[in-house]
Amino acid sequence: VVPFIHRGIGSKHLPVEDIVFVHYDSHPDLLIPCDMKADDVYRKNVLYETLSIENWIIPMVYAGHISHIVWFKPPWCEQIQDKEIQFYVGKCNTTGCIRTTCKENYFVSETLYCPEEKLENKKKVKLTVLKIVPNRWEQSCNDREPASSAKQGIKVDIDIGTSLSTENDTCTSDQSENCNKNRCDDDNSGQHTKRLCTEELKMKNSYSFSNNDIMTTSENLNKQLEILHKSFCDKNFILDIDLDFFSTQNPFRVMYSDKIYGMLKDLYKFDKPKNLLDEEISKCTTERQKQLSELKAVFNSIHQDRHAEIDHPSKELILILRDALFDKEESPDFQLLHEAGCTCDDTELPHHVSSEGQITLLVSAVQETISHFNKPVMITMARSSITDEYCPPAQVETIQEQTIEMLQDLYLEINVINDYDNEDENVSKS
Numbered sequence: 001v002v003p004f005i006h007r008g009i010g011s012k013h014l015p016v017e018d019i020v021f022v023h024y025d026s027h028p029d030l031l032i033p034c035d036m037k038a039d040d041v042y043r044k045n046v047l048y049e050t051l052s053i054e055n056w057i058i059p060m061v062y063a064g065h066i067s068h069i070v071w072f073k074p075p076w077c078e079q080i081q082d083k084e085i086q087f088y089v090g091k092c093n094t095t096g097c098i099r100t101t102c103k104e105n106y107f108v109s110e111t112l113y114c115p116e117e118k119l120e121n122k123k124k125v126k127l128t129v130l131k132i133v134p135n136r137w138e139q140s141c142n143d144r145e146p147a148s149s150a151k152q153g154i155k156v157d158i159d160i161g162t163s164l165s166t167e168n169d170t171c172t173s174d175q176s177e178n179c180n181k182n183r184c185d186d187d188n189s190g191q192h193t194k195r196l197c198t199e200e201l202k203m204k205n206s207y208s209f210s211n212n213d214i215m216t217t218s219e220n221l222n223k224q225l226e227i228l229h230k231s232f233c234d235k236n237f238i239l240d241i242d243l244d245f246f247s248t249q250n251p252f253r254v255m256y257s258d259k260i261y262g263m264l265k266d267l268y269k270f271d272k273p274k275n276l277l278d279e280e281i282s283k284c285t286t287e288r289q290k291q292l293s294e295l296k297a298v299f300n301s302i303h304q305d306r307h308a309e310i311d312h313p314s315k316e317l318i319l320i321l322r323d324a325l326f327d328k329e330e331s332p333d334f335q336l337l338h339e340a341g342c343t344c345d346d347t348e349l350p351h352h353v354s355s356e357g358q359i360t361l362l363v364s365a366v367q368e369t370i371s372h373f374n375k376p377v378m379i380t381m382a383r384s385s386i387t388d389e390y391c392p393p394a395q396v397e398t399i400q401e402q403t404i405e406m407l408q409d410l411y412l413e414i415n416v417i418n419d420y421d422n423e424d425e426n427v428s429k430s
Contacts, residue, residue: 001240004380004419005238005378014236015236017064017065017067018235019065019067019236019237020068020232020235020236020237021060021066021070022070022072022238022239022240023057023071024072024239024240024241025072025073025242025245026073026076026077026244026245026352026390027054027079027242027349027350028071028073028079028129029054029055029057029242030055030058031054031055031058031112032055032058032059032098032099032110032112033051033055033059033098034097034112036050037096038091038092038097038098039096041059041063047059053382053384058089058098061089061123062090062091062121062123066125067123067124067125067126068125068127068128068231068232069127070228071128072130072131072245072369073129073130073131073132074245074362075132075137076350076351076352077248077350078350079106079347080104080106080127080129082130083128083129084126084127084128084129085127086124086126087100087102087124087125088100088101088119088122088123088124088125089101090114090116090120090121090122091119091120092114092119093118093119093120099113099118100113100114101113101114101115101116102127103276105270105272108273108284108285109288109346110342110345111285111288111292113281113282128228130224132362132366132369134362134365135361136361137358137361140355140357140358140361141358222372225369228372228373229373236377237376237377238376238377238380239370239378239379239380240379240381240382241366241382241403242381242390242391243382243385243396243399243403244390244391245362246358246362246395246403247352247358247391247392247399248350248351248352248354248391249353249391250349250390252264252343252349256340257324259324260321260325263320263321264321265348266314266317267314267341267344268291268292268295268342268345269344269345270344271287272346292342294312295312295338295341298310298311298312298318299334299335299337300335300338302318302322302334303333303334306322306326353395354395356398359399363402363403363406364406367406367410379407381400381403383400
């Protein structure tokens with residue numbers, strides 16, 4: 001997606017700085033290429049080769065383009081708790097790499113923390129994290145095939161966090177003459193919608209909303225979204241939707257048995273810092289870096305020579321893991337195994353393959369939250385279905401269709417550019 005943002009800046013559709021990034025995803029995607037030099041953000045060809053889907057946003061912060069990140073996460077994601085925090089992103093004066101002052105375990109476990117006094121060319125960024133939980137979600141989890149309910153029409157209420165009230169501010173297409181498709185416009189431009197009405201949401205597999213269905217939001221949720229809107233109503237924003245928001249697969253859970261994955265979790269377990277003092281966080285970061293470096297060296301050795309000598313405190317467990325992998329296949333990829341292990345810190349990668357009814361609920365919930373904001377300057381979308389398979393490949397086409405229809409309902413006309421190949425999909429967003 002970075003080349004598209006650069007083009008948007010070059011064509012003056014986007015400003016060079018102070019962009020708001022609204023991100024619907026089951027993953028924060030806020031990592032940083034660990035060894036990438038900070039100055040590489042200004043070398044486009046190097047930058048494009050270095051970045052991947054999980055680590056391109058923070059480099060854009062360091063480059064000065066993005067100042068506020070809003071991460072909307074689905075009900076099953078807990079990598080970062082719901083909150084609003086501000087921190088710095090800068091160039092580490094020791095390594096020359098991009099690092100952050102954020103003390104969240106998400107960053108510390110990846111050895112990306114650096115004290116503020118060691119950062120140069122600092123950029124401040126605000127991060128807002130909000131969980132979207134549709135009404136009837138708990139029921140949908142108990143009913144794995146809620147198709148009959150969807151066909152009869154589903155009333156949707158979305159909630160953020162766990163402490164919001166359930167009072168409703170409701171509008172239907174029968175109640176308001178200002179309703180236009182799925183929108184209640186407070187002015188003729190239709191750029192901002194305070195309330196959302198549904199006339200009909202056409203979806204694949206007969207999942208649709210009838211004319212009498214109601215989209216509702218709690219009063220507290222409306223207020224929270226209105227506060228968000230006011231905070232960047234005068235700014236340009238990018239709307240980014242990763243299709244794994246609606247259904248998420250942990251590819252390593254699919255790739256490895258429970259036994260092998262359990263051993264990985266034991267080997268790569270992250271010991272959280274005891275407190276949030278700079279000294280403790282720095283110590284924890286150093287220890288984690290040592291842990292990951294030693295494991296990487298061990299598995300690189302085994303990758304080259306099955307019988308390589310192992311010098312590690314967890315040698316016995318590593319030998320059991322090695323033998324289990326060779327029992328499974330002739331030439332295991334131990335470098336890929338290390339990558340899988342690095343995802344096992346205090347929370348593992350999310351895994352929740354949604355039913356069709358749950359996907360419908362989430363598409364509707366996303367539509368409702370988006371309706372509170374002005375029109376974005378740019379919309380980017382990631383399929384995440386072939387190279388990494390974070391979105392189940394069997395579901396991605398249906399999810400993409402529903403998501404594009406939802407966006408067309410909101411904005412009436414959108415120009416869709418497909419920048420992927422069905423046979424060899426690029427991991428970059430489009």
